[in-house]
Amino acid sequence: MSKETTGPGGGWTRRLRSSHIRFIxxxxxxxxxxxxxxxxxxxxxxxxxLDAADSAIATEARDTLLAIARDEGDASLMSxxxxxxxxxxxxxxxxxxxxxxxxxxxxxxxxxxxxxGARWTKAMLYRIGDxxxxxxxxxxxxxxxxxxxxxxxxxxxxxxxxQTVEGALLTALLxxxxxxxVGAWLAVHIIDRRIARIAATAAGVGAGDIGRRVPLDxxxxxxxxxARAINAMLDRIGELLAELRTVTDSIAHDLRSPLTxxxxxxxxxxxxxxxxxxxxAIDGISREADALLAMLASALEISRMEAGIGRDRLVPxxxxxxxxxxxxxxxxxxxxxxxxxxxxVVAPVNAPVHRELLGQALSNxxxxxxxxxxxxxxxxxxxxxxxxxxxxxxEGAGIPQTRxxxxxxxxxxxxxxxxxxxxxLGLSLVAAVxxxxxxxxxxxxxxxxxxxxxxxxxxx
Amino acid sequence: xxxxxxxxxxxxxxxxxxxxGLAEHGHVGDHCDNGRDGLFMATDGGxxxxxxxxxxxxxxxLSLLGALRAAGIETPVILLSALGSVDDRVxxxxxxxxxxxxxxxxxAELLARLELVMRRRGSGTAVETALACGPLxxxxxxxxxxxxxxxxDLQPREFRLLEYLLRHAGQVVTRTMLLEGVWDYHFDPGxxxxxxxxxxxxxxxxxxxxxxxxxxxxxxxxRLGE
Numbered sequence: 001m002s003k004e005t006t007g008p009g010g011g012w013t014r015r016l017r018s019s020h021i022r023f024i025x026x027x028x029x030x031x032x033x034x035x036x037x038x039x040x041x042x043x044x045x046x047x048x049x050l051d052a053a054d055s056a057i058a059t060e061a062r063d064t065l066l067a068i069a070r071d072e073g074d075a076s077l078m079s080x081x082x083x084x085x086x087x088x089x090x091x092x093x094x095x096x097x098x099x100x101x102x103x104x105x106x107x108x109x110x111x112x113x114x115x116x117g118a119r120w121t122k123a124m125l126y127r128i129g130d131x132x133x134x135x136x137x138x139x140x141x142x143x144x145x146x147x148x149x150x151x152x153x154x155x156x157x158x159x160x161x162x163q164t165v166e167g168a169l170l171t172a173l174l175x176x177x178x179x180x181x182v183g184a185w186l187a188v189h190i191i192d193r194r195i196a197r198i199a200a201t202a203a204g205v206g207a208g209d210i211g212r213r214v215p216l217d218x219x220x221x222x223x224x225x226x227a228r229a230i231n232a233m234l235d236r237i238g239e240l241l242a243e244l245r246t247v248t249d250s251i252a253h254d255l256r257s258p259l260t261x262x263x264x265x266x267x268x269x270x271x272x273x274x275x276x277x278x279x280x281a282i283d284g285i286s287r288e289a290d291a292l293l294a295m296l297a298s299a300l301e302i303s304r305m306e307a308g309i310g311r312d313r314l315v316p317x318x319x320x321x322x323x324x325x326x327x328x329x330x331x332x333x334x335x336x337x338x339x340x341x342x343x344x345v346v347a348p349v350n351a352p353v354h355r356e357l358l359g360q361a362l363s364n365x366x367x368x369x370x371x372x373x374x375x376x377x378x379x380x381x382x383x384x385x386x387x388x389x390x391x392x393x394x395e396g397a398g399i400p401q402t403r404x405x406x407x408x409x410x411x412x413x414x415x416x417x418x419x420x421x422x423x424x425l426g427l428s429l430v431a432a433v434x435x436x437x438x439x440x441x442x443x444x445x446x447x448x449x450x451x452x453x454x455x456x457x458x459x460x
Numbered sequence: 461x462x463x464x465x466x467x468x469x470x471x472x473x474x475x476x477x478x479x480x481g482l483a484e485h486g487h488v489g490d491h492c493d494n495g496r497d498g499l500f501m502a503t504d505g506g507x508x509x510x511x512x513x514x515x516x517x518x519x520x521x522l523s524l525l526g527a528l529r530a531a532g533i534e535t536p537v538i539l540l541s542a543l544g545s546v547d548d549r550v551x552x553x554x555x556x557x558x559x560x561x562x563x564x565x566x567x568a569e570l571l572a573r574l575e576l577v578m579r580r581r582g583s584g585t586a587v588e589t590a591l592a593c594g595p596l597x598x599x600x601x602x603x604x605x606x607x608x609x610x611x612x613d614l615q616p617r618e619f620r621l622l623e624y625l626l627r628h629a630g631q632v633v634t635r636t637m638l639l640e641g642v643w644d645y646h647f648d649p650g651x652x653x654x655x656x657x658x659x660x661x662x663x664x665x666x667x668x669x670x671x672x673x674x675x676x677x678x679x680x681x682x683r684l685g686e
Binding site: 313354 | 480544617652679
């Protein structure tokens with residue numbers, strides 16, 4: 001039993017871990033942060049703006065009274081103060097003497113929180129004759145003779161505006177919350193649908209529908225990129241499967257004939273009592289078995305190479321020395337058949353190679369030249385266009401051009417070769433070795449013979 | 461002289477085949493069929509050699525080998541495996557085995573390789589300057605070979621081939637062992653390349669009228685001896 005399904009809290013924690021919830025949560029959080037920042041900055045701006053207006057009104061009124069006191073004298077100031085009390089219903093004005101005693105105005109006493117020098121003060125004031133305190137924006141000043149003057153204007157209206165703005169913004173934010181949830185859910189849903197399409201394809205392929213591919217919308221976005229990558233991977237898997245099928249079919253087909261031969265030999269051996277015949281039969285069976293094993297080993301080696309296994313075992317090698325080694329190994333065999341082996345190294349080349357597999361490939365090529373070719377066998381090494389070229393040539397007619405593809409096919413054997421022992425894997429193994437070394441195989445026909453050439457890429 | 465050999469192999473048929481062969485050649489074979497017991501026995505059994513299957517229940521062959529070598533036990537090990545590719549072989553050898561044999565194999569091949577690894581461990585590191593087998597003498601410093609009073613003129617590779625045979629005189633060496641030991645290749649040459657080399661060497665060593673020194677061992681390989 002898995003851990004997630006046990007305990008009452010298990011389901012919840014799992015759901016919280018789900019990317020849906022996290023995604024929606026993230027969008028909500030961002031929306032809240034953004035809305036909060038917006039609310040804060042707008043209210044700050046509005047407040048500053050309203051305060052500036054209120055402060056301008058109060059300071060202007062104070063400065064007017066100060067100017068009257070300075071320019072027109074005390075009597076004018078007194079009448080202006082009185083006029084302000086009677087004319088401006090929303091205003092406040094107070095003139096006190098040096099001891100703080102009221103001289104004129106509609107306030108009973110100097111409010112303790114209003115100081116001279118401050119540019120502007122906000123305060124709740126209780127005017128004479130009012131039934132309730134009200135908010136005022138106040139500017140104060142000291143006259144040259146020591147008296148103090150306080151002038152103000154009600155700010156109810158600005159407060160009202162501010163509250164309205166704040167309320168509207170908060171409402172907008174609250175309204176945006178469900179919208180954000182819906183938006184987040186929609187986003188998750190869109191992502192979900194596209195992922196689900198990819199998952200459905202993967203599941204389909206997993207269930208055996210190998211031909212299925214993720215539909216592309218051509219937008220080139222990240223989902224499209226993912227879909228392309230997955231399709232490319234599925235194509236490769238498809239190719240490998242097709243190849244595997246060919247190989248297993250061919251193996252099954254090609255195993256049948258030697259196995260049948262072996263079976264027949266065993267049957268015959270079981271009927272005979274002659275020890276010599278028995279011995280010969282067992283020898284024959286043993287040879288068939290060896291051939292089968294060699295064939296299987298080659299088929300596996302090719303498949304491994306095609307799958308890219310062994311590329312990490314390439315070692316820088318002196319190809320001329322290696323060719324000399326292989327030539328020396330085969331020379332007695334070639335000479336025993338009354339033919340000659342020539343080593344023609346045009347340019348010494350060093351290249352990273354898989355020594356064993358390249359050795360096997362060369363061995364296969366020489367073997368082919370001995371079995372199917374004629375005349376001298378020439379091992380050549382040269383460099384051309386940045387590639388190392390290893391050639392095995394003989395003086396025979398070689399593979400006809402029209403039959404090249406057939407000869408390269410795994411288990412492919414030309415009719416002319418049917419009578420000679422072999423599994424038909426020789427050339428395809430050579431081709432696989434060349435491909436593994438970043439190169440390829442090519443055939444050259446000349447008047448005096450046939451060359452199979454392996455192109456090997458140098459380092460890099 | 462019988463040797464004590466541990467066989468770790470889970471396939472009963474293969475195990476019986478090997479144990480029977482070992483007994484026929486006078487060796488004592490202990491068998492166990494899983495990796496854990498195998499490690500236990502290999503650690504304190506005092507064996508002369510271990511034949512180790514690569515795929516085992518309990519603990520796979522490579523892990524067993526790793527644990528053994530980590531414990532400082534240097535008993536020669538031959539890995540048996542159905543994994544026959546070149547890379548599997550290299551992996552096996554780098555993991556600390558002394559030799560690697562791909563299933564299926566001929567018992568003669570296993571026996572020849574067992575004797576080789578056991579002798580290699582036993583012989584120490586003394587530098588030899590001369591090798592001999594009966595009337596055949598090889599001077600490794602002067603690169604000269606004589607059979608009785610007759611000087612034998614050998615090509616460099618023939619010299620190395622004979623040197624290999626002399627170093628394993630009396631033992632069976634298989635064609636793959638020769639390809640590995642003399643040419644340092646492990647691939648399957650498919651044809652009788654080695655046989656031709658041997659027959660050339662044989663023509664030079666075993667002159668007309670002389671008793672043959674290079675013997676063909678049916679189904680296995682060659683043996684140098686009187």
